[in-house]
Amino acid sequence: MRLRIDLAYDGGDFRGWAAQPGLRTVQGELTTALTTVLRLPEEAQVTCAGRTDSGVHARGQVVHVDVDPEVSKTAARQVTQLEVLARRLNGFLPRDVRVRRVTEAPAGFDARFAALWRRYAYRIVDDPARVDPLTRNHVLSWPRALDVAAMDQAAGTLVGLHDFAAFCKKREGATTIRTLLDFGWTRAEDGMLVGHVRADAFCHSMVRALVGCMIAVGEGRKEAGWAAEILTGLRRDPNVVVVPAHGLTLEEVAYPEDAALAARVELTSARRSGTEVEG
Amino acid sequence: MRLRIDLAYDGGDFRGWAAQPGLRTVQGELTTALTTVLRLPEEAQVTCAGRTDSGVHARGQVVHVDVDPEVSKTAARQVTQLEVLARRLNGFLPRDVRVRRVTEAPAGFDARFAALWRRYAYRIVDDPARVDPLTRNHVLSWPRALDVAAMDQAAGTLVGLHDFAAFCKKREGATTIRTLLDFGWTRAEDGMLVGHVRADAFCHSMVRALVGCMIAVGEGRKEAGWAAEILTGLRRDPNVVVVPAHGLTLEEVAYPEDAALAARVELTSARRSGTEVEG
Numbered sequence: 152m153r154l155r156i157d158l159a160y161d162g163g164d165f166r167g168w169a170a171q172p173g174l175r176t177v178q179g180e181l182t183t184a185l186t187t188v189l190r191l192p193e194e195a196q197v198t199c200a201g202r203t204d205s206g207v208h209a210r211g212q213v214v215h216v217d218v219d220p221e222v223s224k225t226a227a228r229q230v231t232q233l234e235v236l237a238r239r240l241n242g243f244l245p246r247d248v249r250v251r252r253v254t255e256a257p258a259g260f261d262a263r264f265a266a267l268w269r270r271y272a273y274r275i276v277d278d279p280a281r282v283d284p285l286t287r288n289h290v291l292s293w294p295r296a297l298d299v300a301a302m303d304q305a306a307g308t309l310v311g312l313h314d315f316a317a318f319c320k321k322r323e324g325a326t327t328i329r330t331l332l333d334f335g336w337t338r339a340e341d342g343m344l345v346g347h348v349r350a351d352a353f354c355h356s357m358v359r360a361l362v363g364c365m366i367a368v369g370e371g372r373k374e375a376g377w378a379a380e381i382l383t384g385l386r387r388d389p390n391v392v393v394v395p396a397h398g399l400t401l402e403e404v405a406y407p408e409d410a411a412l413a414a415r416v417e418l419t420s421a422r423r424s425g426t427e428v429e430g
Numbered sequence: 431m432r433l434r435i436d437l438a439y440d441g442g443d444f445r446g447w448a449a450q451p452g453l454r455t456v457q458g459e460l461t462t463a464l465t466t467v468l469r470l471p472e473e474a475q476v477t478c479a480g481r482t483d484s485g486v487h488a489r490g491q492v493v494h495v496d497v498d499p500e501v502s503k504t505a506a507r508q509v510t511q512l513e514v515l516a517r518r519l520n521g522f523l524p525r526d527v528r529v530r531r532v533t534e535a536p537a538g539f540d541a542r543f544a545a546l547w548r549r550y551a552y553r554i555v556d557d558p559a560r561v562d563p564l565t566r567n568h569v570l571s572w573p574r575a576l577d578v579a580a581m582d583q584a585a586g587t588l589v590g591l592h593d594f595a596a597f598c599k600k601r602e603g604a605t606t607i608r609t610l611l612d613f614g615w616t617r618a619e620d621g622m623l624v625g626h627v628r629a630d631a632f633c634h635s636m637v638r639a640l641v642g643c644m645i646a647v648g649e650g651r652k653e654a655g656w657a658a659e660i661l662t663g664l665r666r667d668p669n670v671v672v673v674p675a676h677g678l679t680l681e682e683v684a685y686p687e688d689a690a691l692a693a694r695v696e697l698t699s700a701r702r703s704g705t706e707v708e709g
């Protein structure tokens with residue numbers, strides 16, 4: 152029996168998603184919670200949709216875990232019992248991780264390989280008079296005013312199927328070809344700048360490099376056309392700064408209809424085998 | 431020369447506004463920052479509009495402080511220099527307090543006694559599936575669904591000039607008569623419940639007792655009419671729980687036009703001499 156767990160966390164006190172010995176990670180906390188609450192004989196094996204980096208947050212992380220209903224004493228197929236499981240997990244988990252929902256995953260579901268796309272948001276306040284201490288854990292404070300129209304224009308030039316090597320940390324044997332489905336910037340009523348970016352998958356630190364590129368444009372240090380130039384260059388440019396992790400939040404992961412899950416998994420795992428799908 | 435300082439803070443790590451020896455308070459931090467940055471020979475004397483309790487936040491706190499331009503080496507009348515002062519204060523202050531603006535106060539201004547009203551917001555999420563770890567420092571998580579229409583109805587019955595003794599911690603010689611200008615509840619698009627309350631002033635723990643009363647109504651444990659009954663009773667009712675501080679934020683303080691400041695100060699200080707104007 153495969154469970155789908157929808158998860159939110161404040162990444163500030165975590166060394167990212169992936170479990171590492173001796174470090175506080177989201178995967179580590181969730182694994183311990185599942186293993187304890189379900190009284191599993193071995194550690195739960197959890198797989199997530201977006202392996203967020205150290206300090207990156209999530210409101211829409213999706214995880215799957217396989218449990219044997221015979222072994223587990225509390226898990227069961229009934230929705231009501233999965234609600235109890237969610238409550239117990241939240242009782243066990245620290246307050247910076249919250250389980251939002253536990254459901255039985257449909258046949259063929261895989262949190263990582265069945266995902267159609269991931270959507271991240273990067274939040275910036277660029278006016279000292281608007282800095283809000285209540286949201287300082289997930290909004291970047293930038294000391295100079297940014298031109299949202301220029302940033303939005305530059306972002307639009309990157310949308311599409313491209314090799315994003317210029318914005319990725321290169322890893323041996325891993326492709327940097329991605330489909331950027333959306334990338335745009337808006338200014339909310341309260342003055343906050345929000346960059347929304349959606350892609351089939353992201354490589355390591357890609358969103359934060361894209362945002363760094365946009366900030367150079369927003370400050371007027373670079374023209375909007377510079378983003379496309381960097382992209383075409385296919386190599387990291389020292390002028391592109393990787394911005395801090397705490398402004399970044401994994402907002403949503405989308406999956407196809409149940410009937411199309413298995414085909415999606417087959418396609419994705421063949422295409423991206425060995426690569427990381429990170430924030 | 432009197433300065434007006436607009437201030438925001440995350441109250442979570444503070445023992446409230448008012449300076450207390452050996453405790454971390456907002457007044458204490460701001461006093462130290464002003465005294466240091468302005469190189470004052472004595473401690474700066476700062477007065478605020480709303481003496482928030484331990485754990486209560488502020489986005490719209492207003493403070494005044496008198497500085498002698500002869501003594502101060504950096505303060506000056508020019509706006510640009512006040513911007514420099516704001517930046518230096520923020521450089522000195524911890525990240526959970528932010529100065530949003532420093533301006534020269536108009537003649538007759540007094541952060542406390544010239545205020546026309548204070549507006550607070552109390553934020554609640556009443557659905558476990560919507561609990562957001564990123565806002566857990568300033569939003570109360572409530573385990574059961576609340577009826578926002580019933581809460582809004584009950585809140586409306588308390589608006590007006592009343593003796594709020596039933597919702598106040600009684601203090602010797604202090605009046606509990608207040609004018610509640612607005613009190614209402616709305617549910618935002620993301621499901622968050624927000625209670626907005628505006629009054630000429632509040633007595634100690636009054637907003638949190640009002641919210642506790644509303645939650646009893648929102649859960650259906652009490653009818654909407656119960657709030658008015660409590661009010662008329664003029665004494666604390668054990669059924670009214672004072673809710674946790676971390677859901678409460680001082681959002682805004684309003685002042686009259688410059689020409690009316692002195693008259694307002696005279697009126698308020700005569701009427702409320704010896705009372706506290708707290709959250």
